[in-house]
Amino acid sequence: MKEESMILKGNSLSLLNEFELILESDPLIDEVGFIHPSQFVTLNKEASSSLEHEDANFWSRDHKLAISTDVLLPLYKAVKDVFLHAISQYKRHENLSDASWDEGNLESEVMKHSKALLLLSCDFGTAWNFRKLIVSKKQHILIFLDELFLSALVLSYSPKSEQAWCHRRWVIKMIAGKCSTMQDIVGKESELVEKIAERSKMNYRAWNHRCWLVSYMTTEQVLHELKKSRNWAGLHVADNSCFHYRTRLMLRVREDHCHKLEDGTSDGNDEIYRIWQEELDWNEALIKCYVGREVHLTKRCPTGLRNSLLIHLP
Template identity: 90%
Template sequence: MREESMISKGNSLNLLDEFELILESDPLIDEVGFIHPSQFVTLNKEATSSLKHEDANFWSRDHKLAISTDVLLPLYKAAKDAFMHAISQYKRHGNLSDASGYASNLESEAMKHSKALLLLSCDFGTAWNFRKLIVSKKQKIMLFLDELLLSALVLSNSPKSEKAWCHRRWVIKMIAGKCSTLQDIAGKESELVEKIAERSKMNYRAWNHRCWLVSYMTTEQVLHELKKSRNWAGLHVADNSCFHYRTRLMLRIMEEHCHKLEDGTSDENNEIYQIWQEELDWNEALIKRYVGREALWLHRRFLSLSWIRHFTTTLGDTSNYRACKSSINGDISIFHG
């Protein structure tokens, strides 16, 4: 029994070595998935020719990696054991001054094993925390960007992983003010959420991440996002998270408008009025087309309340909204139709 256990452990380590070799040899891998062993026979000839043998455990082509489900458990155990051993050694020797680079090698080993482990177990908090420790210690932009690539890879197979989304937010907070391309990153983050939301319906965590990103967007990006997300929302009227995102975008627009009013620099009353008018008209058209959709009515309540607060002059208590009132007198009859 002990001999069989040792053989099994040896095979698991070989699997881990093969898995990590694939990850290192192709840094462009952007998608990971798990398939049943029987599915290998259905692969086309071009894909099958890349397999080492008929019962291959991994299949990698066009920067996508598939892992056979029959090796998940032994592979996970091997990755976990290797990672825990590596960080144990790192804690023991990592603070030593070593001209030979021994401590650095331990660090690299732990980072390599943590990557494999997170792709197999996306919510392994110790692995995420260790990566935060190493990356924050080095403070190199490229390492932070690598963390965005890794978490995106994890999310390709686990789109609702809260720890992966939290890791992305941590990275963005760390590089805020240090990276000249932060707006570009925010734009790409928004595109990633939309891509994931298309495949993973009702993904609250993804949309919550997109709402969080709004505070890092420029005014131009906010307006672009509002326009771009309209088509998606119109095709997914049952997804309340998407309309919550539009609410966040419009609140950001209103906040900027209020600041300009307070500073006496606002000349955009007509523009913000038009944004709300167009949203109301679009919302009404969707309500008539998709009768009874709660998300549409909830969005209309937000639009109506905002209109009453900011575009009418009939509020009983104007002290809280004096700075945000528009010179345009809204017609309350717009909600009667």
């Protein structure tokens, strides 16, 4: 029994080494998924002969990674064990304040194993927290951007992961005011939410993240988002999250207008009244278009937005 346990542990560590080697060899992997072993045959037939990685457990090509469901449990147990050991070593040496300890090596071990762990268990809070701890010590923009890339990879297989969305907000807070491309990052964040919303319907966490982003947008970005999200909302009337997002955008337009009035830089109320009236007219058209539908959400969402706009009419 003991020998069997040792063999299983050895096999699990071998799987982990293979998994982490794939992640290191292709740092641009942007999508991960878990598939039944029988699906590997189909993937191999559809792919050309020049696969980056192919075996019975993992499949990697064009920055996409597939993991066999057969190895998930032993792989998870192995990476969890090595991660917990790594953070134990890290905390022990940090508490001892030993000048001889290789901090960089231990940090890289924690980061490597935490990445593998989060790709198998997206809500493992300790892994996210230790990444925050190490990244915050570095205070380097590129490392923060790597965290955005990792959390996007996690969201590719778990689009409703609260931990992943929270991690993205933490990163944005940390780089706000320090990054010259902040507005580009905010724009890409909004695009990410829309992309995820297309394949993950009624994703409250994603839309809540997009609402949170509004406070980091410029006035021009807010107006652009209003225009861009109108088409999406018109095609997804039952998804009330998008209408909540538009309400947040409209309120931001109103806030900016009030600030301009206080500063004496506004030309008057004509522009904001025009924006408000266009929104109400469009909203009324949606309500009339979807009257009589069986799904009550198709009426509730536009009506809720309309009521909110009327209440906050400048």
